[in-house]
Amino acid sequence: MGKKVVFIMSSVQDTHALKRIGEFLDHGYMVKVYGFNRSNISIPTENRFPIEIVGNFASERNYFSRLPVMFRAMKYIAGKHSRSDLFYYFGLDIAIIARMSLRNKYIYEECDLLNAYFKQKFISLPLKWYDRRIIKQSVETVLTSDGFRVYHFGDNVPRNVTVIPNKLNPWCLEAYNTAPLHKTVSDTLRIGFVGMIRAKAVYNFAHVFAREFPAYEFHFFGVVSSWTKQQIELLEQYPNVKFHGQFMNPGDLPNIYAGIDLVLATYDTECENPRFAEPNKLYEAIFYETPIIVSQNTFLADRVLSLNVGFSVDAMDDKSVISLVSSLTGDVIKEKKEACKAISKPDSINDNRQFFQKLKSQIG
Numbered sequence: 001m002g003k004k005v006v007f008i009m010s011s012v013q014d015t016h017a018l019k020r021i022g023e024f025l026d027h028g029y030m031v032k033v034y035g036f037n038r039s040n041i042s043i044p045t046e047n048r049f050p051i052e053i054v055g056n057f058a059s060e061r062n063y064f065s066r067l068p069v070m071f072r073a074m075k076y077i078a079g080k081h082s083r084s085d086l087f088y089y090f091g092l093d094i095a096i097i098a099r100m101s102l103r104n105k106y107i108y109e110e111c112d113l114l115n116a117y118f119k120q121k122f123i124s125l126p127l128k129w130y131d132r133r134i135i136k137q138s139v140e141t142v143l144t145s146d147g148f149r150v151y152h153f154g155d156n157v158p159r160n161v162t163v164i165p166n167k168l169n170p171w172c173l174e175a176y177n178t179a180p181l182h183k184t185v186s187d188t189l190r191i192g193f194v195g196m197i198r199a200k201a202v203y204n205f206a207h208v209f210a211r212e213f214p215a216y217e218f219h220f221f222g223v224v225s226s227w228t229k230q231q232i233e234l235l236e237q238y239p240n241v242k243f244h245g246q247f248m249n250p251g252d253l254p255n256i257y258a259g260i261d262l263v264l265a266t267y268d269t270e271c272e273n274p275r276f277a278e279p280n281k282l283y284e285a286i287f288y289e290t291p292i293i294v295s296q297n298t299f300l301a302d303r304v305l306s307l308n309v310g311f312s313v314d315a316m317d318d319k320s321v322i323s324l325v326s327s328l329t330g331d332v333i334k335e336k337k338e339a340c341k342a343i344s345k346p347d348s349i350n351d352n353r354q355f356f357q358k359l360k361s362q363i364g
Helices: 015-026 063-078 092-101 121-137 146-153 170-178 200-212 229-236 253-258 272-276 281-287 299-307 318-326 330-342 353-363
Strands: 004-009 030-038 051-057 086-090 106-110 140-143 161-163 190-194 217-221 241-243 262-265 292-295 310-313
Touching: 004 015, 004 092, 015 030, 015 086, 030 063, 051 063, 063 092, 086 092, 092 106, 092 121, 106 121, 121 146, 140 146, 140 353, 146 161, 146 272, 146 299, 170 253, 190 200, 190 253, 200 217, 200 229, 200 262, 200 318, 229 241, 262 281, 281 292, 281 299, 281 330, 292 299, 299 310, 310 318
Parallel strands: 004 030, 004 086, 030 051, 086 106, 106 140, 140 161, 190 217, 190 262, 217 241, 262 292, 292 310
Antiparallel strands: none
16 A cells, blocks of 8 residues: 545535545545535535535635634544544635644645735735745645646646646547547537536626527536526526536536537636636537637737637627627637647546656655
């Protein structure tokens, strides 16, 4: 058996964190997992490892109300482990509170820029400083976006930092090798959104699109998270808007992407986090040869335009949306599809063997 790693999850519903822990199992590590449960969200039951729940939170993002629960949990966890155990912290909130009770060596993973959610500089700036300190003092830090690397360090990156974008499940490549992608043919332009449906920028784009281009179709795949009933009903009144509901990831992805011409990934950019994030939608778009539409003036937009695999837009500006959609000729879309197709399929698949080789040289 390999070395034991103790994971602390900020949410037991975090599928990304669950996949990361599974990777450690695949590479021979023993795992012990603690996590916090978010109320009103179902707990995954088909995990390869048990999760000990050490606290419960409301689903909304209210960090200050969570602090007493987190302090009690970390004190409990500290009593269960010796100083020799290696910990793995998912998120800055977990890392900060854990470091107050645990003096163990740790690996740190950052999927969100926590400080970016606070508009008050007297909160956000100290968090940003502490975030860098957490990174520099870690055995290893995983950043899920190269944009986070730029945000924190520019080109002066510490040696203990590894960028691991949230790429596709290896199943996708296996399925593609068995049954290569075949796009369904349609006489109309079809744009789709695939994932948790909540961004204001997605709503406004879809609303303008449906109103101004009745001959085109917009398809939603996923669960609506934060829109009001009135907003949903307003979109549903357009015959060219379809809500398909929950889907299985990755199993349903081939059929979803076969039926759309473009995928929308316009995340809200009022705070810094979406401006530097590198979501897995980029890699889905490339893999399934479906050009992507993203929010302009973001790290993601720079990546999309440099790879020539999509378009950028101000999704909150009606004129910008209309201008973009009006420009989407068959030849323009074909050019972006060909750019997606030219990128090797394995480049979009999650494969972190180099990271684990690096980690093995540090911790065994």
